[in-house]
Amino acid sequence: MGSAMTDRPACKISPSILSSDFARLAEESQRMLACGADWLHVDVMDGHFVPNLTLGAPIVKSLRKNLPDAFLDCHLMVSNPKQWVPDFAKAGASLYSFHLECLMDDGSSEDQAKEVDSLIDLIKESGMKVGIAIKPKTPAEWVLRFLPKLDMVLVLTVEPGFGGQKFMQDVVGKCAVVRAASKDVDIQVDGGLSPSTIDAAAAVGANVIVAGSAIFGSDKPQDVIGALRKSVEDHAAKQ
Numbered sequence: 001m002g003s004a005m006t007d008r009p010a011c012k013i014s015p016s017i018l019s020s021d022f023a024r025l026a027e028e029s030q031r032m033l034a035c036g037a038d039w040l041h042v043d044v045m046d047g048h049f050v051p052n053l054t055l056g057a058p059i060v061k062s063l064r065k066n067l068p069d070a071f072l073d074c075h076l077m078v079s080n081p082k083q084w085v086p087d088f089a090k091a092g093a094s095l096y097s098f099h100l101e102c103l104m105d106d107g108s109s110e111d112q113a114k115e116v117d118s119l120i121d122l123i124k125e126s127g128m129k130v131g132i133a134i135k136p137k138t139p140a141e142w143v144l145r146f147l148p149k150l151d152m153v154l155v156l157t158v159e160p161g162f163g164g165q166k167f168m169q170d171v172v173g174k175c176a177v178v179r180a181a182s183k184d185v186d187i188q189v190d191g192g193l194s195p196s197t198i199d200a201a202a203a204v205g206a207n208v209i210v211a212g213s214a215i216f217g218s219d220k221p222q223d224v225i226g227a228l229r230k231s232v233e234d235h236a237a238k239q
């Protein structure tokens with residue numbers, strides 16, 4: 001849904017729970033929502049697609065039990081995204097973003113595009129919203145053909161795998177390519193976002209902002225969330 005001031009979809013701030021204290025996950029998640037977060041970003045890593053292990057569907061199920069109304073924005077950094085669709089749907093994930101690179105290494109291959117289409121359909125039929133994530137080296141043009149069926153495109157502004165990395169400014173221009181092709185799709189940026197880097201992403205059309213260390217590392221997370229939102233809304237109003 002667009003915001004009142006602009007044609008762009010509304011701003012959503014999605015703190016990455018990867019930066020939270022996992023032993024107090026429900027409490028930390030509640031705290032973020034109380035501080036003004038719109039979504040909660042859940043980083044799922046399988047130790048194969050990326051060199052790190054995090055969490056899976058059982059944790060999403062527990063989060064859903066504790067936070068019945070929260071929007072659980074799940075980013076699957078896994079080699080076989082099809083495998084986990086039923087488990088995440090059953091656990092209560094709201095949105096399932098998978099990496100295009102798992103199914104596509106040639107942006108012009110019709111066979112690979114069919115595989116991507118069929119995974120998008122499976123996710124939607126399972127009752128979740130669907131996003132495609134792209135790593136820094138993957139061209140934005142590869143996602144354009146899928147836009148009519150997508151709720152979100154996730155542009156990674158770091159190499160996926162770990163929180164606390166430096167924002168890659170040269171990558172964020174991919175948001176402009178996606179925004180030129182769709183006014184409606186949510187464009188999420190993830191990696192190194194903070195009040196000092198947000199302008200670069202907001203200026204090129206990003207409207208869903210993931211931030212881990214900048215929000216959880218602050219004494220005043222509500223101020224960080226407010227600053228990120230203000231930048232997105234100010235840039236959207238200028239369009």
Ligand SMILES: O=C(CO)[C@@H](O)[C@H](O)COP(=O)(O)O
Pocket residue numbers: 016018019041043075158159160161162163164165190191192193210211212213214
């Ligand atoms: O998916 C990832 C990293 O793979 C991200 O969601 C990070 O967790 C974001 O953390 P910061 O860069 O904001 O600290």
